Ligand SMILES: Nc1ncnc2c1ncn2[C@@H]1O[C@H](COP(=O)(O)OP(=O)(O)O)[C@@H](O)[C@H]1O
């Protein structure tokens with residue numbers, strides 16, 4: 001079953017097009033990783049999908065129902081963890097959960113049971129009586145996630161939930177996402193970390209500059225760039241001269257350098273390993289060599305000519 005189906009969504013902020021005819025289907029039971037650099041349009045997409053902002057044109061159906069007409073019913077089955085953490089600083093964790101549970105119509109024993117369960121899930125049981133001001137960033141985020149889970153949503157949407165938090169919280173969040181998914185929750189998980197998308201997503205949707213530019217399983221996406229083979233060299237002298245000579249070899253499509261590491265990408269079948277190694281030995285002082293499996297980073301690079309990392313908004 002399709003949980004959400006989005007067709008031709010356009011969203012403009014003044015002159016800026018933030019979503020340019022975006023189509024996307026989210027199937028039940030998936031973890032869909034929405035991957036893209038900052039400014040790609042991920043948050044805008046999520047806000048349109050959940051009815052937080054209006055879009056200019058296009059159609060959205062969630063749980064088979066037209067989103068504009070049935071927004072209230074739809075929201076009952078959605079859990080949304082927004083990019084900015086939304087909790088009350090002057091209420092304890094438990095009081096925050098009581099407030100958000102009340103919004104979803106939970107009362108009495110049911111509410112108490114769900115509060116205890118979600119506190120346990122996010123590992124905050126022993127801090128339930130504290131004000132979030134005393135929490136680390138990761139604990140605030142986990143409380144924020146608990147608030148979105150109280151009503152046991154079928155469809156959980158998380159917008160960059162691990163940005164700027166400690167590794168332990170990050171691990172807790174990713175593990176919980178997986179566990180919820182195993183119990184049947186469908187997830188949409190927005191991130192600009194390709195490692196996270198690669199680790200967690202059963203389907204990856206890559207966004208860039210207001211468009212969906214690719215989608216598929218990690219395997220499918222990575223296979224699409226196997227027109228490239230990458231060799232990683234570690235050399236003592238990674239000089240410009242060596243880089244230049246590598247770039248001039250037959251079949252080489254890209255040479256990049258970070259410190260003593262040089263990555264040489266070639267067309268498949270270029271059969272130039274010997275020449276690459278000879279050059280590296282002669283003028284670089286070759287220390288080690290590995291062949292590199294492509295990652296989602298390579299998929300993005302292949303499609304856009306840019307890297308996912310270190311991007312500024314355009
Ligand atoms: N409220 C807003 N007003 C004007 N421009 C916005 C607003 N929100 C987002 N944008 C712009 O829309 C584009 C997409 O932003 P966003 O959806 O936040 O991307 P992402 O979540 O992928 O980082 C960016 O260029 C951003 O500057």
Ligand SMILES: [Mg+2]
Pocket residue numbers: 042043044083159160
């Ligand atoms: Mg965002």
